[in-house]
Amino acid sequence: MWIGNASPIRLPQFFPFQKREVQIIHRASCSEALPLLTTQKFSSILVQQESNDEALKFLVQARQIQPMAPRIFMAEELKEEDVQAGINRAQVYRFVRWPLSERELWAQLEDSLQRHSMFLSRSLLLRESSHQNKQLEALTHSLEEMVEERTQYIEMSHREEAEKLSRERYLIRFIKELASQSSFEEILGILRKELRKFHKLGDPILAYRLGGEKTFFLSFQSGNFTQTESLTTFPFPKTPQIPSPELMRYLANHFGRPFIKAYVVPIELRLTNHLLSDNGEAILCVENSLSEKETIPFVEFMNDRMRLLSMALDRVLLENQLSSFSYRWEKTFDGMRDPIAIVDLEFQIVRANRKFSDRFLQHKCYESFAGRTEKCVGCPVPEALAEGHSQTGEIQVNGRVYQVHSYPVLLDGGSRPTNVVNQYVDITQSRELYLRMLQNEKMGAIGMLAGNxxxxxxxxxxxxxxxxQVLLQEAPPDSNLHADLMEIEKATARSQRIIKNLLDFSKGEDQPSQLVTADEIIERTLPMLKSALRIHRTEVDLAAAESNIFVEPHLLQQVVFNLINNACQAMKDPGRLRVASRVADQKVIIEIEDTGPGISDEIKNRLFEPFFTTKKEGHGTGLGLSMSKSIIEKFGGTIQFHNVKPHGTCFTIVLPQKSPQ
Amino acid sequence: MKVLVVDDEVLVRRSLSRALKANGHEVIEAADGNEGLKAWKATPPDLVFLDVLMPGLTGPEVLKEVGPHPTSKVILMSAFAGDHNMETAQQMGADLFVPKPFEDIFAIISMAEGLFR
Structure with a gap:
């Protein structure tokens, strides 16, 4: 827009600028141009100074309405105050001195247009950038929102996660705690502690049956763990539930107090039932006064723990059962009369009952039972292990005879036994009886034979x-015939006496005691030992012919026979046997002394034990001395022995003197 | 008097026989129970020495077969004294019981003769 008098310059319609035609609109005065400011947009505004300050005012208007159009002020004379006001108030782009050459004018216009286009592009750019800014702002905003949301979500899941984790940690701790407990009291104690977190809960009650009539109750009564039992049964519920009024009444009856509200859960006894052939059942009952709403977390809480509790209680119940089984077995074995021991392949004792020994562990069976350093003679264990089925043998320990029954144990389905159960039956007495019976039978048989x-x-x-005797009557006395017949008569008389002795000697046990003298007995016995005495010198010194003793003669005869026979056998080389009798202090003493090797200290204490013998097998039963001892003691006497110098043994029998009534 | 000696041991018969004959008695010997029973029945003796254990009939069996014998005295002899004694011998119908072995044959003879006094 050109405002003013353009002459002498002829203003074209269009001005070429940057390959376009820019229209030039010319108005003569500012007042004429003013309305255009609001209706058209201008790229540049040129104003010629008029006589008043209209031009400046117009420029100020233009600045306000179209700030993007660069303003050029043209004046014939440029006053300093006008320039200052132009810059300050209207931000005039150029001040040009009028008139000026056409070329100069077009250059100024070009500049101005350029400026305007720069403004335009700048403003475009600004608009663009501000738009972008806005978009960016929106984006940032939404992003922030998303982040916020996300953060919230993450925070939430984090919390949830933590909750879950802590719950799991809690359960793991619970499992750990349960696993380390070995009694109902401890396990129920743990549960009790856990339940405390819920208020309004009672202490847990465990009820179980193991197939019998009895129902056992484990509960806390005024804080103390208590076990009670009941003989009346009530079917346990099979699922977790609020118990039926009947069950509540049953519990109330048992505990003798009201049960208002409770929750019961069945406990699965998998292991225990394996052992008890499915006869065990158990329930856990928790009294409570929870509202409907409060029940849900509690049931959840219980659901979380029921399996764990079941397992722990099952385990404890099983352990209890097993240990009571094992306790029962132990008691059974301890209660047995016979020693019993389980030994391994090395004769090491694995287990043993009390009868076997009180100090058996870490020992071999022969060490602790027999006090030996190697296995007992007659031990059936090796054979039992080799054969794989039970074997029986006889061993002797401290004068007792044991029949050992060895039963091999096959563990783990193996084919070779790894253990042997040994049962030690003390057969000392029965064997003694048996041998005595045998002896009696032998004597009986001898008696019958002797009788025949x-x-x-x-x-x-x-x-x-x-x-x-008849012929003696007929033969002339003093003749040789008479003397010969006399010898025959004597010999037959002697034979008769020996036969009579033999008959007496071999009589059975049930003969009455009678008054005899020790000398008589000795005299009757010696002839029967003639062959045994043949190689030894015999000294007989009898001085008790006047003193009676009250005995069964044949038994005392057997004792004397035994002692003399032993003495003869003890003397390997020809020796001296002394048989003496005397009376001292109302006692009749018989002494039988040999010159054998004497009796060693090792066997001194065992000499009168039944079955103790130093003779080879089959040559003696080991009963002779023990029977002699019991015979003499039966007559109220004693039998002892001592070694004599330089060597030999003297047996002394002391019997009470008995005066005839 | 007439004496019957029933014993399976020849030496016992011989010695009793010799001792009795020396005292002037008539002696008949029998070696077992059957023979003794026959002799007893043929001529009832005044006195019988009767052994217990013999082949054929035993002494007590002979006594049973003979039945009541009021004219004969009987002395029962046994080498196995355990089963018999004076009492059981008398129950069986004997007058005297003598255990074998004899200590003195003449004492036996005089005991036997004593039965008739």
Whole structure:
């Protein structure tokens, strides 16, 4: 827009600028141009000074309405105050001195247009950038929102996660705690502690049955763990529930107090039932006064723990059962009369009952049972292990005879036994009885034989002796015939006496005691030992012919026979046997002394033990001395022995003297 | 008097026989129970020495077969004294019991003769 008088310059319609035609609009005065400011947009505004300050005012208006159009002020004379006001008030782009050459004018216009286009592009850019800014701002905002949301979500899941984790940690701790407990009290105690977190909960009650009539209750009564039992049964519920009024009444009856509200959960006894063939059942009951709403977390809480509790309680119940089984077995074995021990392949004792030994562990069976350093003679264990089925043997320990039954144990389905159960049956007495019976039978058989022989011999002996007596009557006295017949008569008489002795000796046990003298007994016995005494020198010194003793003669005879026979056997080389009798202090003493090697200290204490023998197997039963001792003691006497110098043993029998009534 | 000696042991018979004959008695010997029973029945003796254990009939069996014998005295002899004694012998119908072996045959003879006094 050009405002003013353009002449002398002829203003074209259009001005070329940057390949476009810019229209030039010309108005003569500011007042004429003013309305255009609001209706058209201008790229540049040129104003010629008029006489007044209209031009400046217009420029100020233009600045306000179209600030993007650069303003050029043209004046014939440029006053300093006008320039200052132009810059300050209207921000005039150029001040030009009028008139000026056409070329100069077009250059100024070009500049101005350029300026305007720069403004335009700048403003465009600004607009663009501000738009972008706005978009960016929006984006940032939404992003922030998203971040916020996200953060919230993360925070939430974090919390949830933490909650879950802590719950799990809690459960793990619970498991750990349960696992380390070995009694109902401890486990219920842990549960009790956990339940405390919920208020309004009672202490847990465990009820279980193991197939019997009894129902056991484990509960806390005024804070103390208590076990009670009941003989009345009530079916346990099979699922977690609020118990039926009947069950509540049952519990109330048992505990003798009201049960208002409770929650019961069945407990699965998997392990225990394996052992008890599915006869065990249990429930856990928790009294409470929870509202409907409060019940849900509690049930959840219980659900979380029920399996764990079941497992722990099951385990404890099983342990209790097993230990009570094992306790029962132990008691059974301890209660047995016979020693019993389980030994391994190395004779090491694995277990043993009390009868076996009180100090058996870490020992071999022969060490602790027999006090030996190697296995007992007659031990059936090796054979039992080799054969794989039970074997029996006999061992001797401290004068007792044990029949050992060895039962091999096959563990883990193996084919070779790894353990042997040994049962030690003390057969000392029965064997003694058996051998005594055998001895009696032997004596009985000898008696019968002797009876038969005596009969067979007595007949001809009677004839012989009688005939000799008859012939003696007929033979002339002092003749050789008479003397010969005399010898025959004597010999038959002696034979008769020996037979009689033999008969007496071999009589059975049930003979009455009678008054005899020790000397008589000795004299009757010695002839029966003639062959045993043959190689030894015999000294007989009898001085008790006047003193009676009250005994069963044949038994005392057997004792004397035994002692003399032993003495003869003890003397390997020809020696001296002394048989003496005397009376001292109302006692009749018989001494039988040999010159054998004497009795060693090791066997001194065992000499009178039944079955103790130093003779080879089959040569003695080991009963002789023990029977002698019991016979003498039966007569109220004693039998002892001592070694004599330089070597030999003297047995002394002391019997009470008995005066005839 | 007439004496019957029943014993399976020849020496016993011989010695009794010799001793009795020396005292002037008539003696008949029998070697077992059957023979003794036959002799007893043929001529009832005044006195019988009767052994217990013999082949054939035993002494007590012979006594049973003979039945009541009021004219004969009987002395029962046994080498196995355990089963018999004076009492059981008398229950069986004997007058005297003598255990074998004899200590002195003449004492036996005089005991036997004593039965008739």
């Amino acid at each position: 022989i005596a009969h067979e011999l007595n007949n001809p002996l009677t004839g012989l002796r009688s005939l000799a």
